[in-house]
Amino acid sequence: MxxxxxxxxxxxxxxxxxxxxxxxxxxxxxxxxxxxxxxxxxTPPEPLVFTFDFDRGAQGFVADFADYPPEHAEIYELTADYRAIPPPLDSRSALFISGVNRSDDLFMFYRGALDGLTPGARYAATVSVEIATDTPSGCLGVGGAPGESVWIKAGVTAVEPLTVSDGSYLRMNVDIGSQSNSGTQAVVLGNVANSRACEEPRRWETKALAEQDVPASLLVPPDGRAWLLIGADSGFESLTQLYFTRASVTLTPP
Incomplete structure (x- = not known):
């Protein structure tokens, strides 16, 4: 800049x-x-903006899953890849992720690198995400609603967001909060419910989630690389599937 x-x-x-x-x-x-x-x-330094349009490719983002026992991974039916979105959005491709929430707290996420930052610099981070979802609004479900009880979260971290063993479960190594609550390193942006009512036929729609501030500031590590985390934290005890279509990060110096 x-x-x-x-x-x-x-x-x-x-x-x-x-x-x-x-x-x-x-x-x-x-x-x-x-x-x-x-x-x-x-003039003060201008903010740094990273924008990812996943119709252009996966752009190095990698999927992972947390808050489940890996010994029973098969019953969670965990799936993630880069694929075309179903009709009527089939002209676009995006990051697909899916899982059956047997633990009442499944976290499904992607992580991607933010390179070229100045080591030792500190930033306030804001994040926004767009998803594609066919989950209607106002439905009832086990453990919670299939739309309103699956929360989209995003964060920016100095360490790579990974899963770590915690007894019989895999947990996150960064603070993402729990279900509807934000953590210090990830903020709730919204949920996966789209504009259609529960009694209507399911239909894939894009849903843009408004930009929010990440609670903790970012201190850039010596390698000049930070990480963007985008994910879905589920309280709905059944199948959730969605696409991450876009993501944006703004890093603002103090």
């Missing part, structure tokens, strides 16, 4: 002197005006 430097032009003005005793004061005013005419106002 290149700082833009603006020059403010202030014409120096010197009033007529009425008496010799005002000469020193007028000289000071003249010098101040002249110096202000040479001053430069430097």
């Amino acid at each position: 290149t700082d833009r430097i603006a020059r403010d032009e202030h014409p120096a003005y010197r009033a007529p002197l009425r008496a010799s005793r005002w000469r020193s004061r007028s000289a000071v005013l003249f010098m101040g005006a002249s110096l202000s005419g040479c001053s430069r106002a430097i």
Whole structure:
């Protein structure tokens, strides 16, 4: 990013002197005006914006799953890949992810690198996501609604978001919160319910989720790489499937 430097032009003005005793004061005013005419106002560093349109490819994003026992992974039917979205959105492709929530708390996510940052720099991060979903609004389900009880989260982290063993379960190594609650490193953006009512035929739609601030600031590590995390935290105890179609990150210096 290149700082833009603006020059403010202030014409120096010197009033007529009425008496010799005002000469020193007028000289000071003249010098101040002249110096202000040479001053430069430097704008603060501009935010860094990363935008991912997954119709252009997976762009290095990798899928993973947390909050489930890996010994019983087969009953969770965990699936993730890059594929075309079903009709009527079949002209586009995106990041697909799917799973059956047997644990009442399945987290399905993708992670991708944000490279080229300045090591040691600190930023406030805001994130936004667009998804494709065929889950209607207002339905009832086991454990919660299939639309309103599956929450989309996003975050920006200095460490790579990975799963770690915690007893018999796999958990996240970063704080994503739990279900409808945000964590320090991931914020709830919305849910997967689309605009169609439960009694209507299912239909795939895109849903843009408004930009939100990540609670914790980002301190860039020595390698200059941070990570974007986008995922779905489910309280609905059955099958959830969706596509991540777009994601955006804005990093703002203090």
